[in-house]
Amino acid sequence: MIKWGIIGCGDVAEVKSGPAFQLAENSALLCVMRRNANKAQDFAHRHHVPNWTNSAQDILRDKEINAVYIATPPSTHLQYTLEALKTNKHVYLEKPMALNALEAKEICNAVKNSKSKLTVAHYRRKLPAFLKVKELLDQNAIGKITHADIQILQAKKSLFIANSEENWRINPEISGGGYFYDLGPHQIDLMYHYFGAMNKVSGTSYSTEHNSKIEDTVNGVISFENGIQFRGIWNFTSSPLNEKDECIIYGTEGSIKFSFFDSEVHLNNLKGTEIFKFKNPKHVQEPMIKATVDYFLGQNENPCAAEDGLLVMDTLERLSGRKP
Known part of the structure; x- marks a missing residue:
């Protein structure tokens, strides 16, 4: 069973993704986090999630949670991903996977040196x-x-x-x-x-x-x-x-x-x-989340690897002229 915690239960998690973690087979959503405690509690109440918090560390330290969905803005993707991997948690990471290609590469290296798995949420692949x-x-x-x-x-x-x-x-x-x-x-x-x-x-x-x-x-x-x-x-x-x-x-x-x-x-x-x-399904990330759960359980290949997210970040920089 993949037991999830969501770091960043904001607008994206409200309909696009959050409820899908409860619909996928062999998947359960145990806790949600948002800096605003009242909004975290409200999300948990409306979506029937047993626990909520305003601290990401509560989710990262929870030994029952073995996978995290990082749905915060890109500025905190690197920090939370590295911390999750250090605690042997799998990661489903929102796009863009980092602030820039350098951070994305650091995430890729961390995944290679970890026992955990990571999938990037390029969910259109499964629609x-x-x-x-x-x-x-x-x-x-x-x-x-x-x-x-x-x-x-x-x-x-x-x-x-x-x-x-x-x-x-x-x-x-x-x-x-x-x-x-x-x-x-x-x-x-x-x-x-x-x-x-x-x-x-x-x-x-x-x-x-x-x-x-x-x-x-x-x-x-x-x-x-x-x-x-x-x-x-x-x-x-x-x-x-x-x-x-x-x-x-x-x-x-x-x-x-x-x-x-x-x-x-x-x-x-x-x-x-x-x-x-x-x-499309009501929760558009549901097919991708189901494929991610299967991958985390060793039942399928990775639907979008960290290296794919890095390639996208590098391409963003080259298309925009930031990188030659």
Whole structure:
């Protein structure tokens, strides 16, 4: 049995992930933590969690808990992950996995030197629409893949951008970057998941505020080792009239189009056009959490290894021009 403690039971844990730890087979949620004790107690009461605390150390010292879900902002991911691994607890780590690639590499090294296991919460890998895209690619439904194109254009008040009481996502000391660092991992991880190892990554970015570490516009290209080419643009100061959330994968015999925030997949090939519609689970991280529990119990492979999270962090830095 995997017995969980959640460090950071905030907005993400409320619906997307928290309840799923109680729904997965061989999984139980024993304790939740939030710095605000009243909110931690409220979360525990509403979700029928037996224990709550406002101290992460209470969870890390609890010998009955053998796995932790770290859902705090990225600025504390390294600290809590290292402490959890030292206490021989498995870790399910929110994305982005750290403030930067250096911290992500430190986490990878710690996992290698630990008896515990770690999975990064790139949960879209397990959602039905994105599984369908991978199935179509594996079936050569559009022939040989040549290139992919992503456009993420969002207005400042877009519904796509996650809201929270404190907008820490635009504080680089807490998030590592702006909305690109918050949302970009979803797109980058799927491209890696679909196309494999990367050969070259480069990009540039622009910030509306002088000397800001918050990239409002990012324009990047990736060359994969198998020859597939990628180009992507992310803009978080777009006009509401221009908002777009689209990925198109092109092949020698057609294309596949989908959204990262929707559940439709459009296949266009020599046989015609077909639209596949899916419904996400109420708790969107549930399939990933179930796969993680199986991995922790030794029943399945890792659904997203720490090295994959490191690759995403490194790619974020190269696409934004922070790293050559």
